[in-house]
Amino acid sequence: MKNLSDIEIIESVKRGNQADFALLVDRYSGKAFSMLKRLLKNQMDAEEALQDSFLKAYQSIASFKGESKFSTWFYRIVYNTALTILSAKKRKTEKEMVSIDEEFEIETFDNEIYAKSDNVNKYLFGMVDRLPPRYALIIILYYIDDMSLNEISQILGLSLVNAKVMLHRSRTALKDLVIKHNLQEELT
Amino acid sequence: MKKNIEELINKYLDNELDPAGVNELNNLLTDDEDSLKELKAYKTVEHALREMELDDAPAGTTPRVMHRIATAKKAKSSNWFFKAVISFFITGIAASLFIAIKNYHPSDKEIIPQQTVDSVSNFIGEKTHIFSSIFSGDDVKLIGTVVTLLLIVTGYFIFETHRNFRNKLKSL
Known part of the structure; x- marks a missing residue:
């Protein structure tokens, strides 16, 4: 069944x-x-x-x-x-969800979450939770649910281009934090 | 330069980079240490996000959802019952009135032919007379019985609904 x-x-x-x-x-x-x-x-x-x-x-x-x-x-x-x-x-x-031009405020929580995290994954998961709601949602749907950007854009009622822009912005914001704390791994 | 490398790496991670773009990215990575650092950082993010796990839904979610569905379904069906009772009530009254009016036959002495200046007041008098005849005849028994019966059924239903609602509140 x-x-x-x-x-x-x-x-x-x-x-x-x-x-x-x-x-x-x-x-x-x-x-x-x-x-x-x-x-x-x-x-x-x-x-x-x-x-x-x-x-x-x-x-x-x-x-x-x-x-x-x-x-x-x-x-x-x-x-x-x-x-x-x-x-x-x-x-x-609610105000944060109106526009895709919303400000990232993750820097505000960075030190606190970084201090609490004992590895890079935990730190980045904590930072994903601090992303503006729609950005965090896109990360969840794309990485955990393996959804395509096309499906994500349908769920959020966005254009495909906007969904892609938001995914890239989230990824880039997290990447900047990795560089800031010098957490980047060696390429395999 | 930084924006360009970010754009290229994001496309690369989305598997959207064409061969020319791959060559451009390769050249940038070979020539520039910072670009390589960018790629490593992106890869770190990508690797971490791929290992992200779902939160578990709170324990007992499924039975709670199914209970709410069952309750909502029951409420919907009792709504239909309520509508049916009300419809029955209205139909009963309409039918009673229809029968009563159909059975009404005014006698000769009840007809008051008036074609003079006071015809307006006679018209009102005639209508009043029709109503009083309806409710003073044998048909009033029929109407009374039907209405009483319907009021009892409706009253019982309202009482039951109220009792169920109170029980539901207590169970919360």
Whole structure:
């Protein structure tokens, strides 16, 4: 049962097997939670948004026609749910999400995170969490979820060019930090 | 120069660099120590990000989500039940009124032909008379029974909904 594809599970849920939706929850809860934590910067909000996202996905599963991958469709719901929570709370983060020209403020946290980290990976993961939400989200989707920039641009409602610019900016900002602390590895 | 090397390395990491670009990058790396340092730093970032792991969703996420789905489904179906009861109620009243009006036959003495200046007041009087006839006849029993029955059913449903809502609040 666990080897079923997303589409097979969705068809089963559409036929009325509500319990099969749990397979999708098991499959995507970790990835969606990682996204939400980076977007909302708050564990409790992320947990609430995670449940809301799955509930919305279940309620609108009839409208999923399989034109895109389920993950793309579902992450779009997750992203919109996070935006709704952010705009409801009128957080500063909301302002940060308006434009791709937003300022990186990661330098502010650099010394603190660098001091706390005992290896380069831990340090860079900490810095990814300090990237502006959409930039961090792009990193998560691209590196952890192995999504293409095309899929990422669909989820975030961006043009492909903007998604690429944001990925490059994030990568370059992290690279600058690596050089600053002289952490670069020898090429193999 | 720095911007150029950054652009070339980013394209290289995205597998978007054409052969001419690869040659250009190679030349830059051979001639310039800083460019090589840039590439090493990018590679370090790339290597770290590829090893990034997912956060685990909080324990019990799946049962909680499934519980919310089941609850939402139940709420939706009781909504339909509520709508059905209300529709039944409205249809019942409309049908009762229709039957009552259809069965109404004014007697000769009830017709007051007036074509004079006070026709307006007679018109109002006639309409009032129709209504009083409807509610004073045998049909009032039918209407009364139907309305009472529907009020009892609706009252019971509202009471049940309220009780369920209170139980749900307590269980939170």
